[in-house]
Amino acid sequence: MAVQIAPSILNADFAHLADEVGRIAPAADWVHVDVMDGHFVPNLTLGLPVVERLAQASALPLDCHLMIEDPDRWAPGYAEAGAASVTFHVEAARAPVRLARDLRAAGARAGLALRPATAVDSVRDVLGEVDMLLLMSVEPGFGGQGFLDLVLPKVRRARELVTDLDVRIQVDGGVSSATIERCVDAGADVLVAGSAVYGADDPAEAVRALKAQGQAAADASWWGGAGS
Ligand SMILES: O=C(CO)[C@@H](O)[C@H](O)COP(=O)(O)O
Numbered sequence: 250m251a252v253q254i255a256p257s258i259l260n261a262d263f264a265h266l267a268d269e270v271g272r273i274a275p276a277a278d279w280v281h282v283d284v285m286d287g288h289f290v291p292n293l294t295l296g297l298p299v300v301e302r303l304a305q306a307s308a309l310p311l312d313c314h315l316m317i318e319d320p321d322r323w324a325p326g327y328a329e330a331g332a333a334s335v336t337f338h339v340e341a342a343r344a345p346v347r348l349a350r351d352l353r354a355a356g357a358r359a360g361l362a363l364r365p366a367t368a369v370d371s372v373r374d375v376l377g378e379v380d381m382l383l384l385m386s387v388e389p390g391f392g393g394q395g396f397l398d399l400v401l402p403k404v405r406r407a408r409e410l411v412t413d414l415d416v417r418i419q420v421d422g423g424v425s426s427a428t429i430e431r432c433v434d435a436g437a438d439v440l441v442a443g444s445a446v447y448g449a450d451d452p453a454e455a456v457r458a459l460k461a462q463g464q465a466a467a468d469a470s471w472w473g474g475a476g477s
């Protein structure tokens with residue numbers, strides 16, 4: 250299974266977003282767009298009008314991570330705006346199964362996100378309804394935070410639970426050359442990296458290096474042969 254890198258533009262220059270995506274486009278699989286509403290998390294970033302324009306201007310598919318309240322109401326709009334993948338938090342959703350189905354019906358991949366304190370087993374029965382499970386390895390809200398090792402057993406458990414499913418496991422927060430191998434070895438196959446990419450002199454080269462490191466870890470891991 251190919252490891253994918255989704256750089257987060259949270260640490261990019263918001264005045265030149267399309268250009269910032271262009272800097273990673275030669276190497277990245279997705280561009281990770283962190284949508285924060287100032288309520289679900291104590292930070293405010295961007296919303297639907299920006300995502301709509303970015304989806305048109307971006308050289309990469311958009312992986313939208315919605316850190317917002319009432320995703321049941323707002324998330325389908327991001328799929329309709331052109332996001333290729335829309336991830337919402339289970340802690341905020343009233344009807345996660347219905348919402349995942351709405352996202353897929355709107356043409357997007359559906360992702361389910363868990364804060365660090367939310368147990369993976371709490372969503373085991375709905376994993377067949379989604380395309381990706383996002384496990385936060387920092388408390389959501391800000392880039393540049395330290396990686397929380399407590400996510401690693403959760404990643405391993407998630408990988409066990411999706412053995413017979415076509416569900417990607419994404420880790421988000423504090424992913425860098427120092428932590429990516431542990432994430433992938435546990436079972437992650439999509440890695441979000443914000444400051445590790447946009448803090449580098451050459452963001453595309455940083456993505457290539459992370460991908461090579463992650464793929465080597467996957468090939469050597471206990472789950473590496475699983476999935477498609
Ligand atoms: O969703 C979030 C933060 O809430 C992340 O996507 C971060 O933006 C990733 O940034 P780094 O931790 O890699 O700097």
Ligand SMILES: [Fe+2]
Nearest residue numbers: 283314421441
């Ligand atoms: Fe994120």
